[in-house]
Amino acid sequence: MSNRIPVELPKAYRLLNHGPTVLVTSAHGGASNVMAAAWSMPLDFSPPKVAVVIDRNTRTRELVEASGEFALNVPSRQIAAQTLAVGSASGREIDKFGEFGLTAFPGGKIAAPLLEGCLGWLECRVIPEPHIQGTYDLFLGEVVAAWADPAAFRDGHWIFEEGTPRSIHYIAGGNFFETGEAFEVKK
Amino acid sequence: MSNRIPVELPKAYRLLNHGPTVLVTSAHGGASNVMAAAWSMPLDFSPPKVAVVIDRNTRTRELVEASGEFALNVPSRQIAAQTLAVGSASGREIDKFGEFGLTAFPGGKIAAPLLEGCLGWLECRVIPEPHIQGTYDLFLGEVVAAWADPAAFRDGHWIFEEGTPRSIHYIAGGNFFETGEAFEVKK
Numbered sequence: 114m115s116n117r118i119p120v121e122l123p124k125a126y127r128l129l130n131h132g133p134t135v136l137v138t139s140a141h142g143g144a145s146n147v148m149a150a151a152w153s154m155p156l157d158f159s160p161p162k163v164a165v166v167i168d169r170n171t172r173t174r175e176l177v178e179a180s181g182e183f184a185l186n187v188p189s190r191q192i193a194a195q196t197l198a199v200g201s202a203s204g205r206e207i208d209k210f211g212e213f214g215l216t217a218f219p220g221g222k223i224a225a226p227l228l229e230g231c232l233g234w235l236e237c238r239v240i241p242e243p244h245i246q247g248t249y250d251l252f253l254g255e256v257v258a259a260w261a262d263p264a265a266f267r268d269g270h271w272i273f274e275e276g277t278p279r280s281i282h283y284i285a286g287g288n289f290f291e292t293g294e295a296f297e298v299k300k
Numbered sequence: 301m302s303n304r305i306p307v308e309l310p311k312a313y314r315l316l317n318h319g320p321t322v323l324v325t326s327a328h329g330g331a332s333n334v335m336a337a338a339w340s341m342p343l344d345f346s347p348p349k350v351a352v353v354i355d356r357n358t359r360t361r362e363l364v365e366a367s368g369e370f371a372l373n374v375p376s377r378q379i380a381a382q383t384l385a386v387g388s389a390s391g392r393e394i395d396k397f398g399e400f401g402l403t404a405f406p407g408g409k410i411a412a413p414l415l416e417g418c419l420g421w422l423e424c425r426v427i428p429e430p431h432i433q434g435t436y437d438l439f440l441g442e443v444v445a446a447w448a449d450p451a452a453f454r455d456g457h458w459i460f461e462e463g464t465p466r467s468i469h470y471i472a473g474g475n476f477f478e479t480g481e482a483f484e485v486k487k
Contacts, residue, residue: 127471127472130338130339130469130470130471130472131319131338131469131470131471131477132318132319132320132321132338132341132469133319134319151317151318151319151341151342152317152341152342152343153341154319154338154339154340154341154351154353155338155339155353156339156353156436156438157436162436164341164351164438166341166342166343190483193483193485194485196485197485197487198487201487242431242432244429244431245429245432249343249344249349249440251343251351251440253436253438269472270471270475271471271477273477279480282317282318282319282469282479283317283318284314284317284318284457284458285314285317285456286484287484287485287486287487288457288482288483288484289482289483289484289485290318290458290460290479290480290481290482290483291480291481291482291483292469292477292480293466293477293478293479293480293481294477294478294480295475295476295477295478296377296380296475296476296477296478297473297474297475297476298380298381298383298384298474298476299474300384300385300388300474
């Protein structure tokens with residue numbers, strides 16, 4: 114099981130602030146699913162909120178609308194192949210967890226499962242905004258619990274060092290960037 | 301002047317898809333301003349749309365609401381210090397362009413200026429959604445023109461090689477990540 118520690122909610126935005134691609138997990142009525150999303154971002158600090166685009170044609174959309182919940186999982190480069198795969202297949206046709214060898218574990222506050230091989234996890238409840246959901250496929254959520262792998266994120270900071278797992282940033286056509294060198298700008 | 305070539309609109313999302321921190325420029329009635337935003341993302345492919353959080357207490361917010369336009373500029377690491385600085389100062393108190401040595405040039409379709417030292421530029425018209433603007437500080441825009449520095453992005457692809465300028469990803473407290481190593485996942 115992935116090692117994980119709680120992230121205090123006012124720091125939860127930092128799991129997403131650098132713009133990684135995420136995996137969106139969802140569950141309702143005994144069914145669950147996972148999709149990839151390059152289009153997500155923080156929306157507020159405290160209480161933390163996020164925004165994510167969930168296409169109207171996806172199984173994830175059905176599960177998120179039915180449950181009012183979703184989780185954003187920040188994958189490491191180790192599962193980049195699965196990240197690409199779950200973004201290209203539909204949960205209507207296959208069980209993506211089994212098909213792509215993704216292992217899930219329970220979250221703390223919501224029913225959506227959390228994924229092994231990730232560096233951070235944000236459990237979210239949908240903030241209902243039917244107009245923008247329907248018009249733009251845009252979902253807003255309040256983060257109700259957050260977790261991180263302490264090998265990658267602890268005390269509110271990412272620890273990307275030589276040899277530690279990195280988050281990933283999708284472009285298109287199977288091409289990603291790894292999160293790169295950290296640097297500090299002094300005021 | 302920054303070298304720049306047009307980006308075809310259906311590829312414009314790729315300037316933001318990997319989650320870089322951006323600089324938001326705006327202009328109205330002879331005034332202009334620039335702020336930093338870690339919270340932006342693509343919202344649609346074609347016509348391309350974007351989402352960005354613009355705090356209600358900013359001068360940028362006034363200029364964007366008055367003009368109905370903004371530009372998202374993707375800064376290179378070379379102007380990381382200015383990116384941090386314009387995110388920490390208010391355009392109500394100082395001229396941030398002059399104060400921080402940022403040079404602007406005119407866009408093609410909107411009045412908001414574009415910034416030298418950036419790798420990509422998205423000229424956007426606000427899609428009016430007063431409820432989410434007022435409730436969440438969340439602005440949606442349609443991209444009406446897009447440009448890139450061909451040293452960093454051409455033929456619809458980022459070219460980050462050894463020694464070429466990289467985009468940046470803000471975390472907190474003056475800490476950034478550079479966009480890192482590119483890799484391709486084969487299906």
